[in-house]
Amino acid sequence: MKSVVEHGLAHEFPGTRRLFSNLELSLVPGEVVAVVGPSGSGKSTLLSILAGWVKPVEGTVTWSGVESTGWVFQNPHGVPRRTALDHVVLPLLAHGLRRRDAEREAYQIMGRFGLIEVANRAFRSLSGGEAQRLMLARAVGSSYDLLLVDEPTAQLDMATAATVDAVLANIAQDDVIVVVATHDPRTRDACTRVIDLADYQTPGLVSPTDVILTPTDVILTPTDAILAPTDVILTPTDVILTQSGSPSSGSFGGDGDPAFGRTTVAGGGGPALGRMTVVGDRDPALGRMTVVGDRDPALGRMTMDGMARDGARVQ
Numbered sequence: 618m619k620s621v622v623e624h625g626l627a628h629e630f631p632g633t634r635r636l637f638s639n640l641e642l643s644l645v646p647g648e649v650v651a652v653v654g655p656s657g658s659g660k661s662t663l664l665s666i667l668a669g670w671v672k673p674v675e676g677t678v679t680w681s682g683v684e685s686t687g688w689v690f691q692n693p694h695g696v697p698r699r700t701a702l703d704h705v706v707l708p709l710l711a712h713g714l715r716r717r718d719a720e721r722e723a724y725q726i727m728g729r730f731g732l733i734e735v736a737n738r739a740f741r742s743l744s745g746g747e748a749q750r751l752m753l754a755r756a757v758g759s760s761y762d763l764l765l766v767d768e769p770t771a772q773l774d775m776a777t778a779a780t781v782d783a784v785l786a787n788i789a790q791d792d793v794i795v796v797v798a799t800h801d802p803r804t805r806d807a808c809t810r811v812i813d814l815a816d817y818q819t820p821g822l823v824s825p826t827d828v829i830l831t832p833t834d835v836i837l838t839p840t841d842a843i844l845a846p847t848d849v850i851l852t853p854t855d856v857i858l859t860q861s862g863s864p865s866s867g868s869f870g871g872d873g874d875p876a877f878g879r880t881t882v883a884g885g886g887g888p889a890l891g892r893m894t895v896v897g898d899r900d901p902a903l904g905r906m907t908v909v910g911d912r913d914p915a916l917g918r919m920t921m922d923g924m925a926r927d928g929a930r931v932q
Contacts, residue, residue: 626676654814687761
């Protein structure tokens, strides 16, 4: 009997968090299994693992009696000038049927997907829903052992998607394993079984590349100021003073002037101060003033109440 069995499956890509862990899954013919989950949870990745294209970082996948795998993608691809019937007949001819027998079986398959009326229309003239249903019919005609359907209604409007969902159960056959990745709740409901990847995501689970915070780390709040590329970062050799001083001493701070409130100057111990920040918490008219200097603390850039002046002198 055909089957695909996954045991202890887990996967992540380099530099990302783990998509899912400890996934246990057994797939057999005769049902349509929906794989659902939030965006980025690994739905399409799981299909690639089932196809054998991607190797999981943990766990095993065992295929029994699966010799061929087919895909139905989000966007239907066909030969523009060939008829809908031709698209279903072709794989049947490839399996050795004569043209007459292939057409008879193709009509039977297309009838299950509501495509009889468009059988002789060119692919380019089909609607989005008709083209997607044709891809499902062609997949059935191809007689795959494992059929993977990736977001079949993602590019369709609600009404058109409903025509695809209405026939989705028809791809379940006694001899094919069918898995559908979807974020559409209507498509999910059209399937016979649901696997939710959200159930296999561990909250807070990190990969070896994640940075773990320690008790001494400082967590920024929404009101914290974020440094810009032009800001000067203090080094261990910079001098920080908490009392009145001179700009040439490296840094100084004080509350001496009620119009300014607090003054802080940071630098490397000489005239190259790097950055001065004046916060006027005593004078509401002052706002905030920032002075950045390269070599001379008296020059640089002053920003005050949203207006910038170059070459501003600090008294």
